[in-house]
Ligand code: TRP
């Protein structure tokens with residue numbers, strides 16, 4: 001049976017939070033556990049350089065931390081190929097070749113380009129590399145002739161650009177690349193403890209690695225229904241981020257009992273959060289145990305990555321041979 005290939009990547013942001021877990025990661029794991037697919041997941045460390053070129057001090061440690069979280073979450077190296085972008089030099093070569101055929105206008109009108117540039121206005125992102133971010137992403141994807149690319153909505157413009165670049169390549173040099181499909185991840189809307197989008201840069205995240213008192217303190221600090229100031233005020237669980245988390249972690253009994261109790265003001269937020277912290281702690285236990293295991297066996301993590309790099313490199317080498325041939329830019333001397 002030929003299995004369809006799935007490919008996705010993350011920039012090495014370091015430790016992942018529960019938003020990452022219930023968003024991208026859980027979807028990656030579901031695809032991995034589906035026999036129809038062959039999954040490739042990689043750390044996009046070159047992409048990290050597009051915005052963090054001035055301070056690279058954390059990229060290496062962040063790469064390893066992130067892979068440990070992937071493994072802890074349940075990515076299985078016997079089923080999925082886990083690798084690091086910068087070890088596969090073919091990504092750079094394909095990026096270069098694709099950059100020859102990508103019209104500047106496609107990159108300049110990319111909505112993500114404009115948004116991120118404004119968001120990170122403290123960094124100088126008027127660079128060639130940052131403008132070319134989606135070209136490198138296109139190279140990542142078509143290198144593996146991926147059928148599907150699981151991403152969040154924020155990445156849709158990049159996958160769309162990848163499709164356009166692949167079509168243009170095929171038109172110019174022959175049908176080499178299948179046109180990849182974005183596989184949209186439906187994500188529960190998990191907010192950070194301050195009620196804004198959960199994001200490492202907002203310092204409002206509950207990390208996959210948080211447990212014990214650190215976890216309790218974060219849960220205790222979570223924003224609730226803003227109209228519920230005192231325990232005697234009735235609350236609105238449907239507007240409360242704490243309850244969103246209960247729906248992911250708590251027993252069906254609590255999920256059924258909390259909303260009426262909250263509306264009747266018969267349960268207080270302190271008690272509600274105490275139950276949530278316990279439920280998250282329990283639900284995350286297998287993940288924490290795997291995390292401890294890999295932290296204690298760094299050589300195993302290195303071997304997993306080395307093996308993934310080797311497998312990915314095999315495909316990349318084959319693709320590039322085909323591409324060079326199509327462009328008449330290979331030389332047997
Ligand atoms: N741009 C993606 C992100 O920020 C990361 C990424 C790089 C990626 N290359 C990719 C995702 C290829 C999917 C496929 O999340």
Ligand code: SF4
Pocket residue numbers: 224225228235236237240241242243258262263267268269270272273
């Ligand atoms: Fe939110 Fe729970 Fe407080 Fe209701 S009781 S407002 S669900 S924290």
